[in-house]
Amino acid sequence: MTTATPQPGQLIVITGPSGVGKGTLLRQLRQRHPELALSVSATTRPPRPTEIEGIDYYFVSVEDFQAMIAAGKLLEWAEFAGHYYGTPRDPLLQLIAQGKTVILEIELQGARQVRQSYPQARHIFILPPSLAELEHRLRNRGQDSEEAIARRLAQAETEIAAAPEFDVQIVNDDLEKSLIALETAIFSPVP
Numbered sequence: 745m746t747t748a749t750p751q752p753g754q755l756i757v758i759t760g761p762s763g764v765g766k767g768t769l770l771r772q773l774r775q776r777h778p779e780l781a782l783s784v785s786a787t788t789r790p791p792r793p794t795e796i797e798g799i800d801y802y803f804v805s806v807e808d809f810q811a812m813i814a815a816g817k818l819l820e821w822a823e824f825a826g827h828y829y830g831t832p833r834d835p836l837l838q839l840i841a842q843g844k845t846v847i848l849e850i851e852l853q854g855a856r857q858v859r860q861s862y863p864q865a866r867h868i869f870i871l872p873p874s875l876a877e878l879e880h881r882l883r884n885r886g887q888d889s890e891e892a893i894a895r896r897l898a899q900a901e902t903e904i905a906a907a908p909e910f911d912v913q914i915v916n917d918d919l920e921k922s923l924i925a926l927e928t929a930i931f932s933p934v935p
C-alpha cells in the first residue's frame with residue numbers, strides 16, 4: 745500500500761510590537777483551530793513565572809544558542825531587547841512537509857529573514873490602536889521590569905513603521921474582531 749505525500753502546508757509569520765496582543769490572539773486562535781501548529785522558539789531570555797519549557801519557549805544559555813546558530817539549526821534568529829530568539833529549522837520543515845499550517849510569532853528582523861529564505865510564507869502584522877494603549881497593555885500585563893518595558897517600547901516605533909512590508913495588517917482593538925480578521929488572513933486561499 746502506498747501513502748500519498750501530503751501537499752506541503754503553509755507558513756504564516758505573525759509580527760507586531762511586544763504587548764500588542766499576539767500571544768493572546770494566538771492562544772484563542774489555537775482553541776478554535778487546534779490543527780494549527782505553533783512553532784516553539786529558542787530564547788536566552790529567562791522564563792516568566794507562567795511560562796513552560798518546550799511549550800512557550802526552549803529556554804537556553806547564550807552558549808547553546810550560539811552553538812545552534814553555528815550548526816545551522818535556526819531558520820532565522822535575532823537579538824531583541826537584550827536576548828536572542830530563534831526558530832528551530834527542522835521541526836518546522838517537518839510540520840510543513842506533513843501538510844500542517846505552521847505559525848511563527850517572531851519580531852521584525854526574523855520576519856525579514858524568513859521573507860528571504862522562504863518567500864511562500866504569508867506575513868501578518870498586528871498593530872496597536874495607539875502607542876499609549878500599547879504602553880498600557882505592557883504595564884497591565886505585569887510581566888516585565890521597567891527596564892524591559894522601556895526596551896520594548898523603544899523598539900515598537902521601528903517595528904510599527906515596517907507594517908506596510910507585510911501582506912496583511914490588523915489593528916488589535918476589539919479582540920473578537922481581530923480574531924476574525926486573523927482567521928480570514930490565515931485561511932483565505934493562496935492568491
Ligand SMILES: Nc1nc2c(ncn2[C@@H]2O[C@H](COP(=O)(O)OP(=O)(O)O)[C@@H](O)[C@H]2O)c(=O)[nH]1
Pocket residue numbers: 759760761762763767785786789820821822824829830831849850851852853854855896
Ligand atoms: N526573530 C524571532 N523573534 C522571536 C522569536 N520568538 C519570539 N520572538 C519575538 O521576540 C519578541 C520578544 O518576545 P518575548 O520576550 O516573549 O516578549 P513579548 O512578546 O512581550 O511577550 C517578540 O516580538 C516575539 O515575537 C523567534 O524565534 N525569532
Ligand SMILES: Nc1ncnc2c1ncn2[C@@H]1O[C@H](COP(=O)(O)OP(=O)(O)O)[C@@H](O)[C@H]1O
Pocket residue numbers: 760761762763764765766767768769881882884885916917918919922
Ligand atoms: N484586544 C485587546 N484589548 C485589550 N487588551 C488586550 C487585547 N489583546 C491583548 N490584550 C492584553 O494586552 C497584554 C499584552 O498581550 P500579549 O498577548 O501578552 O502581547 P504580545 O504577545 O504581543 O507581547 C495582555 O495583558 C493582554 O491581556
